[in-house]
Amino acid sequence: MRRPPAVPSPPRSAPGRSPLPLSRNRSAERAARAHLLADRGNPIKLASKPLRVVVRDSKASDEPDAWVAESGFFVRRVGLESGKTKQLYRGHGGPVTSLAFHSSNGRELLVSGSWDKSFRVWDTQVRRSAFCLLSQGAAQS
Secondary structure, rough: OOOOOOOOOOOOOOOOOOOOHHHHHHHHHHHHHHHHHHHHHHOOOOOOEEEEEEEEEEOOOOOOEEEEEOOOOEEEEOOOOOOEEEEEEEEOOOEEEEEEEEEOEEEEEEEEEEOOOOEEEOOOOOOOEEEEOOOOOOEEE
């Protein structure tokens, strides 16, 4: 009796390895991860590391804003739905580590503190520094 011809078996790979080339395997993994994360929205991209974040409803627009103290020596106001930077508050000489808000006489004030040992008070309506207090006690505007 004759035997049927042998069917060639697929190439064997080392244990724990996929027979697919590595680039195809990574590509499939990225596609699967993108599919799983598709409903989570787009992350907000920042130029430097966020050290403190305060989320507030905006009176001027429909979307809430994130106020971000960054290691890049400034405070950034970002629209949470659009992800776009609305305003940069610059003037610190070191990473900004703290944020606080205060309303007074119809004015919205932002207070930021930095590693440069200064606090700055910002008028958010005119978008500029209203006052700066240095740790030595000298005040600047």
